[in-house]
Amino acid sequence: MKTNSLFIKNMVCDRCIRVVQEEVEKAGLQVKQVVLGEAVIEGEISQAQMNNIQDRxxxxxFEIIDDRKAAIIEKIKNPVVAHIHHNQSGAQLHTNYSDYLSEALHMDYHYLxxxxxxxxxxTIERYIILQKIERVKELLIYNELTLSEIAWQxxxxxxxxxxxxxxxVTGYTPSAFKQIRENKRKSLDQVGKEEPA
Known part of the structure; x- marks a missing residue:
């Protein structure tokens, strides 16, 4: 039986995979596989079904991507985001991304x-750095790890x-960023409290 791949933008976590699978099945289609950024569907998809899936x-x-090149871009972004932001093991992220992406997409890294x-x-390298810095910001705000532990992770x-x-990237040192966030949080805690007379 023929399969069709739907390339889907903004699909970056396990919850996204579940939602996409449920919505495609609700549209009356049989799902063969759903991975980050892609749903593989059994059989033909009519235009009415495609419109229904897109609405859902x-x-x-989420957004279905028609352009092959845009689909490849999403296939590059998704494993990077998943690897950096959803690394549940706490394992160190020493990854050679050129090899990682070439293997994940089965394409030459220079083309990608x-x-x-x-x-x-x-560049991909700059995109990776920006994603890592966003994750570092989150870890600093959570305040559960030392800067050394964050650097290692x-x-x-x-x-x-x-x-x-x-x-x-940010214009701040990690400690200055953390201090600014703490000061903003303290200010918000004061909202709604009466000023002393």
């Missing part, structure tokens, strides 16, 4: 890199390397 998915913030840069106006060679990259 857009209600959850050139395509990504031309369509996103940023995110695959930085040292706290200095993390701090330098963090400052280049």
């Amino acid at each position: 998915l857009s209600a959850h913030g 890199s050139a395509l990504f840069s031309s369509m996103e106006n940023v 995110m695959g930085y060679s040292s706290v200095q390397h993390l701090s330098s990259q963090f400052r280049k």
